[in-house]
Amino acid sequence: MFSPPGVDAKSYFSLHFLTPGDGEAVTETATTDEGWPRGWKDRMSWALELELSMRGAGFTWSSADVRHTRSTWRPSIKDRTRSILVHVLPILLVSWAVIRDIYSLYLAHQEPFDDLPIGLQLLLTAALGAFLMSAFSLGHSTFAIMLAPLAPHPLSYFPPLYTARVWELKSVRDFWSYGWHRLFSRLFLVYGVWPGEWLERRLTGKSNEEDADIGKVLGGFVSSAFVHSFAAHTVMGGWHGAFGEAWFFAGNGVAVVVEEGVRMAVVRSRRRKKTGNEKNDMGLERWYDGVVGRVWWVSVLLYTGRNFARGWVRAGLVREMAGL
Structure with a gap:
């Protein structure tokens, strides 16, 4: 047997020729996007796979667009x-x-x-x-x-x-990272996350090796806000009332930045009170952290989500969903 040029053989055979048991994990090991299809037949097959599979663009080779690990499986x-x-x-x-x-x-x-x-x-x-x-x-x-x-x-x-249960989520960031789907993550990565990181580094003088988390978060949410607002504009036939989705995603982006700042401040405070050693993270969690986190993310989603609901009502989508 052979694998396409530039494609890791172990990954290719595990995806194309082996039949794991129901629910058994299959791990991809390819690390590049080389080996794309050649010829009309291969391109047609590849395009069909990309359209029908939930695994994201380029999944057959390496890209993990809609998951956080390289593990996948065939659910029974x-x-x-x-x-x-x-x-x-x-x-x-x-x-x-x-x-x-x-x-x-x-x-x-x-x-x-x-x-x-x-x-x-x-x-x-x-x-x-x-x-x-x-x-x-x-x-x-x-x-x-x-x-x-x-x-x-x-x-x-x-x-x-969804890669986490709702009751396991403890922050707004957890919800959008693990509690919601990642079907459009490649789009938001290319048109939001990367430009946001670039802009933060330009404004702050950070090097490429340093994290640009604020730009990453806000860039991703701004790109999502644009996509959803444009979709609402298409449904409503104009921009009037189409900005509810934009305010929803922008508000959640700000909430992620705020909660991360609060988390870091709380961790620093607990480190100082515990041992005076900034590097000691043992025993910093409190029993109420999860409760506070859950109340916080649910409150943010519901309050900002009113912007989303308002737009759906104006567009007539709620009426169609109600079947009236």
Whole structure:
């Protein structure tokens, strides 16, 4: 057997010829993007794989666009079916019922979103978020089931859509890094993260070896804000009311920067109080850190998410989701 030129043989064979057991991890070891397809047939096959697979652009060789590690696996049909029946559909139906009730009782009579009581605004925002997350998961699991018989073809291998449980998240950064999908991460990396890092280094004089975390975070969220606002502009037929998504993502970007600054300040304070040694990080966590972190990220998502919900109401998407 042979692998394409420039492609790590172990990685290629593990993805193309081996059939792991259900849920068994397969580790990619290729580290470059060399070995791209040559010829019309190869290009057509590659393009189809990129369109249908959730694993991201260039996944067949090395790019890990939608996951944080090089590990991937072929989820079993039984596992995905159970996920749909036990987790996804109940959340989808409950959130849809909440959306439908709020719309039929209030918004169907042309009452503006901002005139709703704050409790209903937050409830509708939470329901829309839960509906969106479960809808993504339903599509992801359905495609995993449909493509499972193609194994050992790469199309049958899927990473998890969300890489952490909601209750495991302790910050806004955790949510966007592990609690949300990474389907557009390559776009935001190239058009947001890298320019943001470059700009921070230009303004602060940092070297290329130094972290530019503020520029990285804000750049990624600004690019996401533009993409979502442009999509809202397309749906609404104009820019009026299309900036809700922009404010949502911009607000979350600022929240990530703020929480990181607070975290670093708290860690420094605890180090000094504990031993006076700035390098000793043992025993710095407190029992209430997780509680504070969870309350913080949920509050930020719900409060800023009202901008997102407002835009969906104006665009008529909530009415369509409610089926009214």
